[in-house]
Amino acid sequence: GNSVTQMEGPVTLSEEAFLTINCTYTATGYPSLFWYVQYPGEGLQLLLKATKADDKGSNKGFEATYRKETTSFHLEKGSVQVSDSAVYFCALGGKLIFGQGTELSVKP
Amino acid sequence: GAGVSQTPSNKVTEKGKYVELRCDPISGHTALYWYRQSLGQGPEFLIYFQGTGAADDSGLPNDRFFAVRPEGSVSTLKIQRTERGDSAVYLCASSPGLAGGGILGETQYFGPGTRLLVL
Numbered sequence: 018g019n020s021v022t023q024m025e026g027p028v029t030l031s032e033e034a035f036l037t038i039n040c041t042y043t044a045t046g047y048p049s050l051f052w053y054v055q056y057p058g059e060g061l062q063l064l065l066k067a068t069k070a071d072d073k074g075s076n077k078g079f080e081a082t083y084r085k086e087t088t089s090f091h092l093e094k095g096s097v098q099v100s101d102s103a104v105y106f107c108a109l110g111g112k113l114i115f116g117q118g119t120e121l122s123v124k125p
Numbered sequence: 126g127a128g129v130s131q132t133p134s135n136k137v138t139e140k141g142k143y144v145e146l147r148c149d150p151i152s153g154h155t156a157l158y159w160y161r162q163s164l165g166q167g168p169e170f171l172i173y174f175q176g177t178g179a180a181d182d183s184g185l186p187n188d189r190f191f192a193v194r195p196e197g198s199v200s201t202l203k204i205q206r207t208e209r210g211d212s213a214v215y216l217c218a219s220s221p222g223l224a225g226g227g228i229l230g231e232t233q234y235f236g237p238g239t240r241l242l243v244l
Binding site for chain 1: 165166168173183216230232236237
């Protein structure tokens with residue numbers, strides 16, 4: 018069946034460091050792929066999405082590219098800020114299948 | 126505009142009791158979803174409504190769990206004979222549910238969740 022495997026956390030970075038959070042998936046068909054973010058004390062919110070192979074989703078400096086050949090949707094940001102500290106979830110579209118989440122902590 | 130709202134925000138109950146959790150989706154969204162999130166885990170799908178009907182209830186863990194959406198808007202998740210293992214955050218989400226498009230590509234908008242604790 019469909020599944021998502023996400024890089025384990027927690028990840029701790031210094032401000033302005035480069036971020037990669039790995040996400041790979043197994044799916045029948047070509048569902049959309051999503052990154053959701055959960056800031057401390059807040060609900061889940063969409064960060065970015067891609068609906069087909071080779072699509073790149075981007076928002077708030079974050080990017081992820083839908084790679085069919087490697088079945089991946091890795092999240093990247095060139096320079097993280099303290100305000101990016103949150104839990105990040107990769108998800109497969111439809112009745113969403115989520116990864117287990119990666120906690121990111123950015124230190125000043 | 127108003128987002129997805131859920132009530133109550135917290136619910137404490139005793140083992141064996143019955144609970145109801147309510148979700149108000151974004152106005153005009155025909156698709157509504159329930160998920161359950163245990164501590165340190167990603168949300169897990171429970172049930173999906175398209176309009177008034179449950180289009181997919183494959184995620185409901187057993188027959189103690191039931192959900193309704195009688196008028197195609199507000200939904201209630203009902204849990205009978207609660208068990209300690211039911212303790213979790215219950216999340217509701219909605220999406221436009223565009224006709225013919227399916228839900229694969231739609232963004233789901235989440236509510237803040239109901240934190241259920243079964244003692």
